[in-house]
Structure formats: structure tokens, C-alpha cells
Amino acid sequence: PRPPPLDCYDLGSDEPIAIGSVPSNGTTTVPETQATETLLSSASPTVNKMSGKTVFVTGAAGFIGSHTVIELLRAGYRVIGIDNFANAVPGENGQAASLERAQELTGRTMTFYQCDLLEKASLAKIFDKHKIDFVIHFAAMKAVGESMQKPLFYYKNNIVSTINLLEVMKEHGVYSMVFSSSCVVYGNPQYLPIDEAHPIGNVTNVYGRTKYAIEQMLEDICKAEKQWNIIALRYFNPLGAHPSGKIGEDPIRAFTNLMPVIGEVALGKRTELAVLGGDYDTEDGTSVRDFIHVMDLATGHVAALERLEQNPRYKVYNLGT
Template identity: 70%
Template sequence: MGIPVKMPPFKTVFVTGGAGYIGSHTVLELVEAGYEVIAVDNFTNCVCGTEGQAASLKRVEEITGKKITFYQCDLLDKPRLAEIFKKHKIDCVIHFAAMKAVGESMILPLLYYKNNLIGTINLLEVMKENNCLQLLFSSSCTIYGNPDHLPINEKHSIGNVTNVYGRTKYIIEEMLVDLSKAEPEWNIISLRYFNPVGAHHSGRMGEDPTKAFTNIMPYIGSVAIGRKPYLTVFGDDYNTPDGTGVRDYIHVMDLASGHVAAMAKLAASHLKIKAYNLGTGRGVTVLELVRTFEKVTKTKVPVQMLPRREGDIESMFADATLACEELGWTAERSLETMCEDYWRWQIANPNGYRETDTADVAAKLAAIKESHGECSCQSTVNGVH
């Protein structure tokens, strides 16, 4: 089969969805680790800056002092993807690009199947045409469905998924397994993320979706900053310490470093295909997250309790032992750091990567700053890494 026993180290990484939340933080980590990055994105869920550049990646350039090669490209546009791929000698691909809103995926299933599945097939075909067979795929803990046991490890069954978005991730994982069986020269890692939150500790980068968001931290942030009156929590009668759902929140920079560790693994060994959980291994209730956020940021986040939602899972947290043993990676940052870093980003960029501010938010921010200093989190900036 001609499978190399030892791969040469990678130099150039092609990142799809590289201007998005996890993508941009990972690009930063890759650049700091010495990789050259070629990023593509179609701006469906991230901010397009001046001259068609990705606003998030401009901040990466500003922080690292290095240039990022970026192309606006939709993975559904295969000729354009092929044209970009041909321009560079690419060693490895990290595939973040996907639509990810669970609720929207139930309303627009065909859009989600088309974008996530066809986009991935186009990418795999272009990779193959260019003899680039090294892939890190952004998967999700959602593919485990309702857990049989906790913490959940990679041997847990997958596929019992209740929403379209999750099914696209499950189908792609299955497709990659089939591809690997048919063409064992592929070298693929699926990284199953738990719940990424937080932001880069500089306060210059963070989460700024352009579609209506569903992730919890931006919601908590918008309540704390006065854009929303309260955080709606679904279900306070689960069998958990305070009745609210348990999740495994992981700092986005820990997730980013997990990609660098996984790439080193791909470069060093031929795995064919393997999945790793990226989580902290610690379950945290929604109310614990809210209380920690309030404590760290000295703000108030009123909560409105509503009944459980159908399909929501009571508890989900990772067994991340395999990533520790085989990738040499563990999540290091605390829940407090996740909240501090998110808040630093939020308070310094109330409109995310967009420049303008609105008067009400500006007034609220001024009041917050006055009540507890310019940024309550400043003292911990250097304690993060």
C-alpha cells in the first residue's frame, strides 16, 4: 500500500471555516506553533472585514505579527476550492467549516445536509486530487446522543442523534470510516468537542457569530451587558446537583491547542482513522456556570426558568483520557478563566469585530467600568498560560 511509517513534519495547514470562532483561535495557535496557515471561509457565520478580509484573522495577524493567507471561498464551490488548493503545497487540512445551529438545522434540514455533507465531500475530493490525505475533522459530542454512562469515552456508541446538525456530524464520521476502509492511505482524526467557551486572553479575539447564536456564553454575556433581560434556562428538575443540565465547558484556547497536538500525532503516526474527545472531564451545571460568571465579572445575570425542552440531554461530560495518553494533551484552563477571558473580549468589543457601538450598550458599559474598574479581569491576564 506504500503507507509511510514516519511522516515528515507538516509545514502548511489548510483551515476551512478558519474565520469562525474555533477556527480563528486555532489559526492563532497554529501560527504561534510555527505553521503556515491557508484559511478559507464563506462568511456565513463570521464577520467580513475591510477589503474582503476576515475580521477575526486580522486580529490574529495583529497579535502574532504574522501574515495569514485568506480566501473567501464556499466549500460548495468546488472549482474555486480546487483552484485555491492548487496554489499551495498543503500538508494537512483542519475542517471546521459547517453550519452548526441545532434549531435552525431542524427548520432547514436540506440546507444543513447540503452545506455540511456536500461541502465535506468536495473538500475530500479536492484533497485526494492533490494527494493531501491528512485530515483533522471537527466533530462533536452530540454524536453520542443520550449517554449510557458518564464520563463518556470514545468507545460509547454513536449515532443516536436527535437533531439534523448532529446527524450531519455523525454521517461525516461514518463516511470518513468508510473512506478509510476503502483507501487506508488516508490519515484522519475526528476531534469530538464538548462545549467550547471563552476567548483569547488578549481580549482581542472571541466569539462573534453573525447568525442568531445559540451557544450559552454569548447569551450570558448579552444579559450581563444589558442587551437581554435574562437568560432562559430549560429545566431545573434534572437529576443533577442543582437540577439544571450538566455540560463539559472547555476553554477555546485549550481546544485550539488540542488541534496542534492532534496534528503532531498525524504527522508522527499513520492512524488511518481515530476519534478523540476534547473536553475537561468536569461536568458543570448551567447555574454553576452562571454563578461563576457573575462572581468573576461582578455582574448580574438574571435567570428565567422554563420547563425542560424535548431532546435536551441531562448530563454530558467527557472522559478525555485517550487524548491525554495518545496526544499528550489535557485542558488546563479553569471555569473562572473561561468566564474572565470571555468577559474581557465582550467588554472591550461590545459589537464583536464590528466597529460601531450603540448608545445604550455604551452607557451600560460605562456603568460597568465605573463600578469595578476598566476591566475586572485584568489582574489575571498573565496568569492564564
């Protein structure tokens, strides 16, 4: 039988990012010629072989960023984080509340700056102060509906900020990056499950186009300038929280994505959970999604840093189930 459509929600999206149905032939297997590499981490709860290296994390106070900071600290990395608090809660003394808890949970400290990537001079000053080995780039605006209403804002915020970051990295001799991309770059799938060899670019919303454009830019840079090593991680739907319960997903901006809504119903902030969609090609008409726990996503970033040590040039990996 023909499988149901697979919807992809990126964190913060307020409507489906179209992944759509498989082709009319109903194929659900990946062609044998498209075998892909698996990303594995050797990170342990203590310290791994990368201990002592410094990671610069943009969007560090956000949902995925803060959970990844925990795993980086546990793995022995020195962490420098920035955030502009567009979708994160400030804590005491200019620190981010989520990162204060990350340090409490790990018993390790990090350095944090409130900084916007559009402020290139401020960003450069941070790089002047620290010897940085790797960059993990989370920071972006990511609400699909809003991106269609404010395209110029999204193109400037997501693409120009990334260019600023890359230029500052190059000026300071930092050439290793893990980029936070999205499954949205695949558009409507030609087969399921979707692997990294699947064609990309048939994107139907502005947010997705920014991710696709950045991926193309990163690949072009790696081809032209041999010193760069960049890994793009294409997320499916993050959910969950740290096992301690001390940090999780608590967005500031308006949202309708599933897991925060379920949380608000459980807390009594909403009276009911509305199940949206009734005309999908599924048994009950509702959509089907691929979820990944945020701690698995965080571990994937540690694995990506280890992979960068092997000088992969430009690589992409799916992070989903």
C-alpha cells in the same frame, strides 16, 4: 446516587443536543476494557518541530477556527484559511476581522480566501495555487433547532461540502485531515464519563446526524484507501476567548447558547439571563454541561496535527473536561 444528565451543546446550538441520563444502574465509570489514548501536544509559544508545513483551514474566521489559527501561527505553521462569512465578520480588503487580529497577535501572516466549500471549482483553484500538507475542517452549519427546520439545507451544506473537500484533497494528493466533530454523535450515554469507545449513532437531530454520517464516511475512506490519515475531534462545549481579549465568540446568526448570552448581559445588550430547564434529574432541575476553553480546544488541534505525522489511519478523540 444517580448522576445528573449531561447535556451537550455544540457551538451555535440553540437547544440541548440530547446526551440524557446514564442507565438505570447508575454506573459512572468507564469499563476497564475501554481505556483510550490521550492526545498531547508538544507545541510551544515559539515554534515546534512541524514548523514550515502548510495547513488549510476551512471555517477559519469562526470562533474555534480563529483561535486555532492563532495557535497554528504560533507553532510555526503556514496557514491558508477559507470562510464564506455565514457566521463571521468581514474585515478590510476581504479579510476576516478575527483573522486580522490573529495575525496582529502573533506577528505572523496567513493567506485567506473567501470561499464556499459548495463551490468545488473555486476550492480546487486554491489547492492549485498552494502545496498543502494538512487540512483542518471546521466549516459547517451547526444550529440544532434550525437543522430540524431545514434538514435538506443542513445535509447539503455539511455533507456535500465535505465530499467536495475530500475529492479536491484527493485530486491534489493531500490525505491528512483533522475533522471538527461533536459529542452529539454519542446520543444518550450508557455510562459516564463518556470515552471514545462509547457507542455512537443514536442521534436525535439533523445536525448531529450530519456529523455522525461524516464520521462514518471518513472511517470508510481510511479503511478503503490506505494513504488517508484522518482524526475526528469530538467537541463538548467550547467557551472563553483569547487572553488578549481581542477575539472571542461573537456570532452573527441568532443564538441562545449560554456563553454569548452571558456576554450580552454583561455588555448591557440584554437585561437578564434566563436560566432554562426545570425538570432535569439534578438538585435544582437545571442541566449540567461539560465545557472546554477554546484555547485548550485550539491546542488540541495542534496536537492532532502532530499525531497525523504518525500515520494513525483513522482516530477519534474527545475534547472536553
